[in-house]
Amino acid sequence: MTHKEFMAFIWPSLLAMALFIAVPIISVAYQSMFVEHEQIMIETETCGPFGCTPEVAVDQDAMRKVREDSPAGRFNGLDTYTNSSHLATDEITEIVATSENFGEIRDRIMNLPFYKALIFTLSYTFIVTPLVIVFGFIIAVVVNSIPSFLKGPVIFFSLLPMIVTPLVGSLVLFWMIDSRGVVGAFLQYLFADPSLSLKASPTLTWVTLFVYGVWHSAPFAFVVFYAGLQTVPSDTLESSMVDGANRWEQIRFVVMPYLLPLATFVALMQLMDNFRIFEPIIGFSASASATSLSYLIYTDLREAETPLFGSAAATSMLTIIGVIILLLPVLFRNAREFNRKA
Amino acid sequence: MALFQTSSDNPAAQKSTALAVLSVAFVLVWLFIAAFPFLWTAWGSFKAEGDFFSRADWMNAIAGPATTAQTGGAFTLDGYRGAWIEKEFWRAAMNTGIVTLCVTMISLTLGTLGGYALARSGFRYTFWILIAALVFRAMPHVTLVSGYLLPFFQLNIWGYLPTTIIVLVAINQPFTLWMLHSFFLSIPKDLDEAAMVDGCTRFQAFRLAIIPVMWPGVVTTGLFSFLLAYNDFTTTSMLLTETNATMIPKINSFLGSTQEEGKVMYAVAAVVSAIIPLFVLIMFFQRQIVSGLTAGAVKG
Structure with missing residues (x-):
């Protein structure tokens, strides 16, 4: 295929990605250097039957003009990145200087919105991903061993939690764990504590979100591993049996090494998807105890009167940097392999 | 009977019967976790709020006394309407x-x-x-x-x-x-x-x-x-x-x-x-x- 033919086929796709993925990233980088215009105040006098009182109000006309002249806001350099709702460099310095011990430093840093979101996002990513792989693998091995007429229905129902919209799936669970819902009532009965509520404590909210994450993604790992199991060479399995390997040893020394590349694939997909966790926080109304980076951006943009574009953009840039750090090992490995082949 | 006899003769086969039962049980539990929330919500969507979110007894969501009291039937389309x-x-x-x-x-x-x-x-x-x-x-x-x-x-x-x-x-x-x-x-x-x-x-x-x-x-x-x-x-x-x-x-x-x-x-x-x-x-x-x-x- 010549360069010209290649371009003829791929240009619409490249154009779409350039315009709506690459340019927005540049636009985000640009916006992150600006903040909203300061309110232009105007003093007016309101006169009533009891005399005149001076009033200070926002000058709407002047504001509109300023916004039209420079829609991105006024230049702020990198200050948005270091302010208290992002990296909070001043606050951190102060916390480190005035805190007594490590526990206090940790608690006070957890109160800064960006770090609170970052810590939850990372915990979610690195707790849910391995659990998904382990559960998916166990389900796949077990389903592979049951009678084959059961396999079809099992796969059908297993796909449901994964295919269903994250917001919808989390709402379904949220209503069930409500203290008036069936699971909530069952847990109260189980622990003999009629006031037990999964929504009340931050720890329980985190656990709920982790459980949701595993429930939502385990089917994906299950399907991938199950398909992989169908291709495990049977002569290797048989020769291991001849050598006296029991069931567990077969899994440990034949199946697991064979499925390792698939596990890497699932891990990569899960790291990418879990890092952008967002909808479950809305579905579970969990924002009081758990926020993620994506959720911070969303609330900045949802700010009632004027969206905080600068603040959202700065968080976005930090998130993008996070994604790239997460992907670096994969990128290096791919580049090495490609060079070896070339 | 024959099944049991052969399995008691052969320890490996016996183990696999127990394992098969365990496997099916595990799969059933997983199926329940995966599918029950959806079935439950689909069923509950035809009930009144007092039943789906019942303070008194979760069984209300199945029987539906509040739904019957409010609409006269055990199921209602009010939510959908x-x-x-x-x-x-x-x-x-x-x-x-x-x-x-x-x-x-x-x-x-x-x-x-x-x-x-x-x-x-x-x-x-x-x-x-x-x-x-x-x-x-x-x-x-x-x-x-x-x-x-x-x-x-x-x-x-x-x-x-x-x-x-x-x-x-x-x-x-x-x-x-x-x-x-x-x-x-x-x-x-x-x-x-x-x-x-x-x-x-x-x-x-x-x-x-x-x-x-x-x-x-x-x-x-x-x-x-x-x-x-x-x-x-x-x-x-x-x-x-x-x-x-x-x-x-x-x-x-x-x-x-x-x-x-x-x-x-x-x-x-x-x-x-x-x-x-x-x-x-x-x-x-x-x-x-x-x-x-x-x-x-x-x-x-």
């Missing part, structure tokens, strides 16, 4: 239909051409395009949305369905390209090269030799494009207005407005309505979904 007619969920369902259909068609057209080119070109830049696509695939959608909003306001194209459709197509491209690229790699090169030897141009070879055999891969990829558009909340909730919202943002808006009015059943009914198309989709395309999930893994 309220959501679809009073809150105009049908409008959202229609918008979802338009958006998903357009996104799927356009993504597949662009993705098929691009994926074919990537699979047949051996140049070094194909690698970099695929890597860039992988990085783009990993971008959280909300970071991209925060890049769109201001320019879209300026250009005055915010809040329209076509804008949202194009944005979703673009967000979908990295995934579509990867999937169709690996699918086209599995179609032998000889097929289109033979057509070109016979005098076809590259595009004719694509049309006459490749298009007739590409449908299995396209259907599979199409399913995932459909799911991405159907399930999207981030983009649609930020780029559409209240009047042309799709189903998922609409459900979210129910949560704000209905919770305090005691109309949470509207949201339950809407949620169940949104699940049904997905349920049907899995029923008909289970095989394609499974093969699509594994395609990327096995080939790349």
